[in-house]
């Protein structure tokens with residue numbers, strides 16, 4: 442999906458009060474920010490967060506750090522990333538690590554704050570590299586973020602936000618396949634237990650795209666009687682409008 446850019450891979454801009462946090466700047470993040478209407482100016486960012494170092498989540502992390510800091514002339518912002526994104530085979534260049542005010546190596550089950558945004562990590566995901574899902578408290582709302590992972594039984598209990606953003610790659614069950622991602626079957630298992638007020642499906646693989654994610658979402662919404670939408674490029678979600 443990323444290599445063909447059938448869907449944009451640029452990540453998510455999260456805003457609350459005066460705070461702007463960019464999550465998972467994959468390939469295209471900078472271009473999509475500057476082309477969006479209204480324009481999202483990376484210089485307004487307070488931080489950048491990587492859930493894990495895979496290229497589809499981190500491809501633009503270096504250029505976004507440069508854009509946030511005016512090429513290093515304005516030292517600012519916090520970078521949150523798992524330790525293995527910073528060491529060994531790092532995805533963040535060492536030459537620009539001084540551009541940010543702080544680099545925070547994420548650990549499992551810890552609490553963090555950046556301005557108006559409070560969040561915590563879940564336990565390590567099953568995903569090959571160090572990977573963390575997130576639980577946000579944004580104003581009075583809770584948002585859970587299940588990034589890439591193979592299914593494990595604790596998943597539904599870890600992520601109990603009113604809004605659930607979930608990365609679903611496969612339409613059909615994963616079974617014994619060596620792919621550390623979720624399927625729609627896994628999503629159904631999670632939703633039945635976690636019962637979010639709104640679910641946003643995203644990060645689709647080819648089988649999801651072929652099945653038309655909006656159709657898949659509508660069918661599951663009918664079956665589970667829960668609000669479920671499929672993300673589209675440029676989707677804007679106003680948390681204040683999510684029913685309580």
Ligand SMILES: [Zn+2]
Pocket residue numbers: 495497498589644
């Ligand atoms: Zn991914």
